[in-house]
Amino acid sequence: xxxxxxxxxxxxxxxxxxxxxxxxxxxxxxxxxxxxxxxxxxxxxxxxxxxxxxxxxxxxxxxxxxxxxxxxxxxxxxxxxxxxxxxxxxxxxxxxxxxxxxxxxxxxxxxxxxxxxxxxxxxxx
Amino acid sequence: xxxxxxxxxxxxxxxxxxxxxxxxxxxxxxxxxxxxxxxxxxxxxxxxxxxxxxxxxxxxxxxxxxxxxxxxxxxxxxxxxxxxxxxxxxxxxxxxxxxxxxxxxxxxxxxxxxxxxxxxxxxxxxxxxxxxxxxxxxxxxxxxxxxxxxxxxxxxxxxxxxx
Numbered sequence: 001x002x003x004x005x006x007x008x009x010x011x012x013x014x015x016x017x018x019x020x021x022x023x024x025x026x027x028x029x030x031x032x033x034x035x036x037x038x039x040x041x042x043x044x045x046x047x048x049x050x051x052x053x054x055x056x057x058x059x060x061x062x063x064x065x066x067x068x069x070x071x072x073x074x075x076x077x078x079x080x081x082x083x084x085x086x087x088x089x090x091x092x093x094x095x096x097x098x099x100x101x102x103x104x105x106x107x108x109x110x111x112x113x114x115x116x117x118x119x120x121x122x123x124x125x
Numbered sequence: 126x127x128x129x130x131x132x133x134x135x136x137x138x139x140x141x142x143x144x145x146x147x148x149x150x151x152x153x154x155x156x157x158x159x160x161x162x163x164x165x166x167x168x169x170x171x172x173x174x175x176x177x178x179x180x181x182x183x184x185x186x187x188x189x190x191x192x193x194x195x196x197x198x199x200x201x202x203x204x205x206x207x208x209x210x211x212x213x214x215x216x217x218x219x220x221x222x223x224x225x226x227x228x229x230x231x232x233x234x235x236x237x238x239x240x241x242x243x244x245x246x247x248x249x250x251x252x253x254x255x256x257x258x259x260x261x262x263x264x265x266x267x268x269x270x271x272x273x274x275x276x277x278x279x280x281x282x283x284x285x286x287x288x
Contacts, residue, residue, distance in 0.1 A: 012147070034143045034179055068150065071176055071254040075245060082246040104168035108262040112235075116242050 003054075006046045010039035017047050024056045024093075029065040032073035040073050044080045056093050063110075064100040074109060081117045096122045133160045134195040140188045143179065150175040153194060160196050161203065166284030170194075170205050173263040173280050176255035177209045186212035186274060202283040207265075210277040218276050224256045225267050225278075234260040 008015040013036035015028040026047055032040055051059055063069075084092055097113070099106040110123045135156055137149070153174050157167035174194065181190040193208045213221075224241075231237035238254075238261035245253050256278075259265050265282040 011144075031147050033147050033175070034183070068147065068172075068175065070179060070252075071258045072179075072252040074258070075242075075252040075254055078242050078246050102164075104165045105172050105262070108169075108172075112238065112242070112258075112262060115235075115239055 005050045006043060008039050008043040011035045013039065015040070015043050017043075017050070019050065019054050019056055022055070022057045024051045024054070024059040025062070026059060027062040027065075031067050032069040034070060034072060037072045037076065041076045041079075044076055048080060048083060051093055052091070058094045058096060060096045060098060062098045063103075063106055064098060066100075066106070067103070068105065069109065074113075077113060078116060081113070081120060084120060085117055092120065094122065095120055096124060098124055101125050132195050132197050132199075134193065136191070136193040138189075138191045140190070143182050146175060146178045146182060149178055149192075156194070157196075157205075160198070161205070161284050163284050163286070166205075166282075169263045169265070170207065170282065170284070173259040173265050173282075174207055176259050176263075177207060177278060177280060180255050181209050181211045184211075184213050184217040186214060201286045203286070205282050205284055207280045208277065209280075210275060212274045213276050215274070218271055218274075220253070221256065221269055221276060221278070222271075224253070225269050228257055228260045228267065234264075237261070 003019055005019060006017040012030040013028070013032050014030050015026065017024060017026040019025065024047065047059065081095065097110050099110055101107070114121045114123055135153065150171055154167060154171040157170055158164070161167050178190070178192065190209065190211045195206045197204045228234055228237055238257045241254060241257050256267060259280055260267060263282065265280045268279045270277045
């Protein structure tokens with residue numbers, strides 16, 4: 001059974017998250033710019049809390065319909081991954097980002113993110 | 126938008142609000158794609174344009190911002206220059222100086238950016254990453270000049286001919 005757990009909507013930015021079988025599936029769409037920073041930060045906090053509560057082993061983040069992410073929103077991802085890094089290894093979950101090869105900024109930003117936490121993050125198209 | 130002496134350029138002098146930054150990014154993205162052709166190069170400079178504009182809008186003393194984007198259309202690779210000018214508080218000019226000088230002093234812009242990601246991860250206020258991101262992910266060089274309370278940022282890069 002799939003549990004719908006979290007949604008976010010702010011101007012041109014939308015997100016939702018649900019988990020099933022030990023995997024949390026997150027999808028974000030639109031534009032993650034200045035207007036979306038607070039909403040994204042809260043959304044990721046809730047995704048993390050639910051991932052921990054549900055003892056998921058992997059979270060996928062689908063960025064394929066995300067047109068752009070500014071540095072403030074990118075920092076929200078960094079902060080989330082930092083919290084994850086500081087957990088004991090047994091409590092950590094892996095994060096896989098699904099990117100859109102036509103959105104060229106994603107390749108560069110996800111490379112930065114992967115270098116930040118190679119042991120936790122993977123990227124697929 | 127226009128063309129002078131072989132260069133294509135767009136110049137906007139406006140009082141933007143933060144909601145307009147993404148609108149301007151989409152507009153200049155179209156300009157980049159049509160002028161440069163190269164999708165990755167266009168994406169790099171669009172990212173830089175967005176970060177520079179957001180920076181200016183957030184910290185402009187009087188809300189006025191001038192942006193000029195110029196692309197050399199002769200020779201290869203083509204040079205893209207983004208100039209942003211606005212009045213800013215002393216503290217903001219100091220923050221710009223710290224980042225731009227830090228990147229310039231670093232041997233590797235990407236390694237500097239990674240250090241900054243670790244340093245800023247737990248800061249709640251602002252990202253402090255925009256300018257370093259332009260250098261690392263946008264592969265652009267940034268310089269600045271200050272005249273009284275007016276700061277001018279100049280970001281440059283080269284973009285290969287589209288194949």
